[in-house]
Amino acid sequence: MAEEEVLYFGYGSNLDVSDWKSWCERKHLPYDGLVEISPCWLPNYTMKFHYFSSSRDGGAADIVENGRGHAVPGVLFSMDQDALAAMDQKEGTQAGAYARRMVHVALPDGTFVEALTYCVTPQRREDKFIQPTKQYIGLIEKGLKKRNLPIGELKNAIEDFSPSFPVEKIFVYGTLMEGEVRSSTTKQLCNGEARSASISGELADLGAFPGLIAGDGTVKGELYHLDQVYSALQTLDSIEGFYGYGSDDSLYIRTIVEVQTDEGTEWAWTYMYNEQNGSLNPMIDSGDWRVR
Secondary structure, three states: OOOOOEEEEEOHHHHOHHHHHHHHHHHOOOOOOEEEEEEEEEEOEEEEEEEEEOOOOEEEEEEEEOOOOOEEEEEEEEEOHHHHHHHHHHOOOOOOOEEEEEEEEEOOOOOEEEEEEEEEOHHHOOOOOOOOOHHHHHHHHHHHHHOOOOOHHHHHHHOOOOOOOOOOEEEEOOOOOOOOOOHHHHHHHEEEEEEEEEEEEEEEEOOOOEEEEEEEEEEEEEEEEEOOHHHHHHHHHHHHOOOOOOOOOOOEEEEEEEEEEOOEEEEEEEEEEOHHHOOOOOEOOOOOOOOO
């Protein structure tokens, strides 16, 4: 990425690149400076419709901070300076509609990057649900489905329900697997049978347990469905020594990864080793904790 380019987390209607292109053409602005990189997730946020957009003739999407287990699906783009200036105009930053915000998003391999996004300003938020138009909803739904991202968060937001948990699965690769020392905990927190699964990455042998790190290999494990997402993640955060995003003291960092199963691609929570803890032990070349 060129030095003058910035990373941008797009959600809502900006998932539809054709909508962006049409807007730029109407304004006689260049549109090719917005380049898609990858689907991604913004943990600890949820989507809301509490802002009226005159250009959309209805509610427009916003993201607000929320607690454990919540996450907003979106897309990571790169933007050159012309695209950034155009996006500022599209989001109405001069008019005080949306404002820039820096966030950390999880890529499909679980790693985090810092990116710019836009949130509705406090003075433009209303204390009520504002119905978006069917056309606007269609733009978002089309963008999510195109990247194999779930639409549950969107449906929940447009029906003005309490925030849901869009990711309800957990990928385990070490002592939480069936037959391992913490398998009883997994059975208590999850329902259904374990499914064989794999993700991108590498496994480090930390002695009594493994550590997932980013890499070009394949890590084998199991996929489970969480019973009660919030309480299950609360327990797992404690077990894995995760103290929240932004904490340098965490042993592991909870993230969202793209998981491969016999049924296809799915999204799940997992825990990556926090490499700030120091040098790693030898790697497990097989990518399988049981074959080391």
